[in-house]
Amino acid sequence: MGRPPRRNLRMGQRDMPITILIGAQWGDEGKGRVVDWLAASADIVARYAGGDNAGHTVALDGQVYKLHLIPSGILHSDVVSIMGNGMVVNPVNLVREIDVLRKLGLRISPERLVISSRAHIITPAHIALDEAKEMALGAAKIGTTLRGIGPAYLDKTGRAGIRTGDMLLDVEEFAERLVASMEATNEDLRSQGLQTLDARAAAQSYLDAADILRPYIRDVSIYLYEALKAGKRVLCEGAQGTLLDIDHGSYPFVTSSSPTAGGALTGLGVGPLFVERVLGVAKAFSTRVGGGPMPTELDGDIAERLRGSGANFWDEFGTTTGRPRRCGWLDVVMLRYAVGVNGLSELMLTKMDILSGLDELKLATAYMIDGERFEYPPVTNEQLERAIPIYESMPGWSEDISNCREFGDLPKAARHYIERVAQLCDAPIEMVSVGPERDQIVMKTTRPRVAAPR
Ligand code: GDP
Ligand code: IMO
Ligand code: MG
Numbered sequence: 396m397g398r399p400p401r402r403n404l405r406m407g408q409r410d411m412p413i414t415i416l417i418g419a420q421w422g423d424e425g426k427g428r429v430v431d432w433l434a435a436s437a438d439i440v441a442r443y444a445g446g447d448n449a450g451h452t453v454a455l456d457g458q459v460y461k462l463h464l465i466p467s468g469i470l471h472s473d474v475v476s477i478m479g480n481g482m483v484v485n486p487v488n489l490v491r492e493i494d495v496l497r498k499l500g501l502r503i504s505p506e507r508l509v510i511s512s513r514a515h516i517i518t519p520a521h522i523a524l525d526e527a528k529e530m531a532l533g534a535a536k537i538g539t540t541l542r543g544i545g546p547a548y549l550d551k552t553g554r555a556g557i558r559t560g561d562m563l564l565d566v567e568e569f570a571e572r573l574v575a576s577m578e579a580t581n582e583d584l585r586s587q588g589l590q591t592l593d594a595r596a597a598a599q600s601y602l603d604a605a606d607i608l609r610p611y612i613r614d615v616s617i618y619l620y621e622a623l624k625a626g627k628r629v630l631c632e633g634a635q636g637t638l639l640d641i642d643h644g645s646y647p648f649v650t651s652s653s654p655t656a657g658g659a660l661t662g663l664g665v666g667p668l669f670v671e672r673v674l675g676v677a678k679a680f681s682t683r684v685g686g687g688p689m690p691t692e693l694d695g696d697i698a699e700r701l702r703g704s705g706a707n708f709w710d711e712f713g714t715t716t717g718r719p720r721r722c723g724w725l726d727v728v729m730l731r732y733a734v735g736v737n738g739l740s741e742l743m744l745t746k747m748d749i750l751s752g753l754d755e756l757k758l759a760t761a762y763m764i765d766g767e768r769f770e771y772p773p774v775t776n777e778q779l780e781r782a783i784p785i786y787e788s789m790p791g792w793s794e795d796i797s798n799c800r801e802f803g804d805l806p807k808a809a810r811h812y813i814e815r816v817a818q819l820c821d822a823p824i825e826m827v828s829v830g831p832e833r834d835q836i837v838m839k840t841t842r843p844r845v846a847a848p849r
Pocket of ligand 1: 418422423424425426427428449450451452453454708709710714745746747748749828829830831835
């Protein structure tokens with residue numbers, strides 16, 4: 396006890412240059428487009444969790460970029476994009492993504508993209524095992540993206556994984572590790588009576604990818620530490636969302652990583668004293684893709700209306716899998732929880748424009764479960780399945796808000812909706828988005844550290 400250590404005092408007095416941006420719901424909140432907006436005032440954008448289960452959409456001047464592994468800062472030519480140790484990387488898919496982005500005119504080089512040597516590699520055997528596990532679960536399946544995410548993290552925590560840094564080894568040695576890892580996963584497949592992979596054949600495309608990726612791989616934590624000491628500003632890009640977190644989500648209907656704010660520190664190897672701001676991004680309504688409880692899920696006309704037909708790229712169909720997303724009213728109980736477990740300093744609402752034209756809007760402010768009122772989600776999934784949302788009704792607005800850029804431009808009912816959400820979750824909301832394009836953002840106050848894109 397007593398005085399904090401000297402070193403902490405020094406750090407505390409220093410400019411705190413890290414912003415952590417997280418998804419406050421079940422993923423797909425619009426994180427990619429917000430990262431793209433905030434990247435204008437960052438030097439580095441760093442992804443810290445997940446793999447190509449993520450799909451982050453950024454729309455700029457009519458061009459739509461779909462990012463799965465590469466951070467959403469990549470559209471800014473003066474920003475360094477970092478892939479952290481908390482990620483799981485499919486090297487073949489990464490090379491493919493680099494190619495797609497290059498064809499769209501983006502410059503990608505080892506000066507602009509840095510891959511942690513400590514990220515884990517997803518192999519084709521992990522993908523096969525992901526599929527096998529889902530099949531075995533039948534109706535109880537998690538609804539994973541089938542990208543091999545769970546099996547890769549399982550090998551990581553089981554201390555049997557192979558890492559991106561292994562690509563720096565002698566080619567033969569890397570090939571041996573890769574084959575050995577796939578053979579081990581083959582054992583699991585065999586034990587379930589499932590088809591195994593020809594590990595040597597499957598390894599070839601990985602060796603080719605390693606040749607391309609080698610120059611991008613380095614120690615990211617040290618890179619970030621040096622950058623932070625030199626005064627660089629770092630934006631940490633969350634993937635997935637709070638309610639998909641392996642610890643804090645609705646387990647087992649979760650992903651296998653830590654998308655919450657704490658995951659940014661371990662998933663990049665940076666210390667908490669550099670963090671200034673934790674921004675939660677939430678959609679103005681709820682969506683979920685995959686299985687698991689969703690208390691405010693709707694069927695029928697309103698769900699269809701929120702989802703859209705699929706004709707627009709922003710309609711609610713998975714960026715990675717194309718699956719229709721489940722839709723419902725905004726679940727403030729879950730948001731309140733996300734504010735707590737992430738220690739959010741502020742919240743942002745996206746897709747406000749989609750609510751235009753609905754006569755009545757509803758906010759789930761609490762749940763009733765077995766006759767008891769809950770302000771936060773209950774401890775067990777079984778209780779959550781029985782949760783009956785208590786709704787507060789709010790008037791909608793009919794105006795097209797997609798051209799609004801200041802809070803004062805928004806209809807009164809829209810401002811009221813935003814203010815009520817902020818009040819119910821006990822977190823300020825200073826930004827909302829009103830369309831998918833980069834500049835379709837409405838800000839309450841112009842703060843210097845959230846500069847307009849340069
Ligand atoms: P992420 O995974 O959190 O980055 O989100 P996704 O990209 O998977 O899904 C969000 C979708 O909503 C994308 O198609 C975005 O282009 C779109 N989007 C984001 N913000 C807005 C908005 O304010 N209005 C509309 N209409 N679409 C938006
Ligand atoms: P972004 O970053 C929405 C969901 C899957 C499934 C569960 C486990 O775009 O927000 P996994 O393949 O990770 O083992 O699947 O997690 N899921 C996502 N849902 N957005 C995502 O990423 C997701 N990443 C995983 O649908 O329910
Ligand atoms: Mg997404």
